[in-house]
Amino acid sequence: MYEYVETWCVEVMFRSGPKISTRWDDPDAYEGQYPPDWDARRRAVYQRDNYTCQQCGRRSGPHAGANGAVLHAHHQTPLSQGGWNHLGNLVTVCQRCHDQTHGHPTGRGYTGREYNGVRAIQTAAKLIRRIVRRLS
Numbered sequence: 001m002y003e004y005v006e007t008w009c010v011e012v013m014f015r016s017g018p019k020i021s022t023r024w025d026d027p028d029a030y031e032g033q034y035p036p037d038w039d040a041r042r043r044a045v046y047q048r049d050n051y052t053c054q055q056c057g058r059r060s061g062p063h064a065g066a067n068g069a070v071l072h073a074h075h076q077t078p079l080s081q082g083g084w085n086h087l088g089n090l091v092t093v094c095q096r097c098h099d100q101t102h103g104h105p106t107g108r109g110y111t112g113r114e115y116n117g118v119r120a121i122q123t124a125a126k127l128i129r130r131i132v133r134r135l136s
């Protein structure tokens with residue numbers, strides 16, 4: 001019973017998409033604008049940059065909660081100019097700065113609410129574990 005609950009929680013937490021694979025660094029390796037592991041990639045970039053816009057310093061995620069800046073991962077060398085998707089070419093910017101950089105509205109943002117969702121699942125998992133421990 002204990003193991004079953006544990007497995008279920010882990011599965012829920014990691015269902016959000018494939019892990020980062022270096023084979024998707026190369027934009028020629030897949031169809032379309034974003035690599036299949038884009039969600040994992042941008043999250044890794046936000047985490048590395050402390051959920052902070054590297055242009056204006058506004059914050060999101062664990063620091064600013066649901067009301068923080070909407071974050072985007074921006075290609076420093078654009079894919080159209082030979083840039084790749086590896087993390088060294090990606091930088092955290094807020095939506096406002098990103099729109100300014102490109103001169104047009106940009107998409108696929110990250111809000112603190114996403115982070116809060118993961119935290120809610122972790123809290124629930126902890127609660128279930130405590131209940132199971134008491135029952136067994």
Ligand SMILES: [Zn+2]
Pocket residue numbers: 053054055056057058093094095096097098
């Ligand atoms: Zn900014």
Ligand SMILES: [Zn+2]
Pocket residue numbers: 073074075098101102
């Ligand atoms: Zn960009």
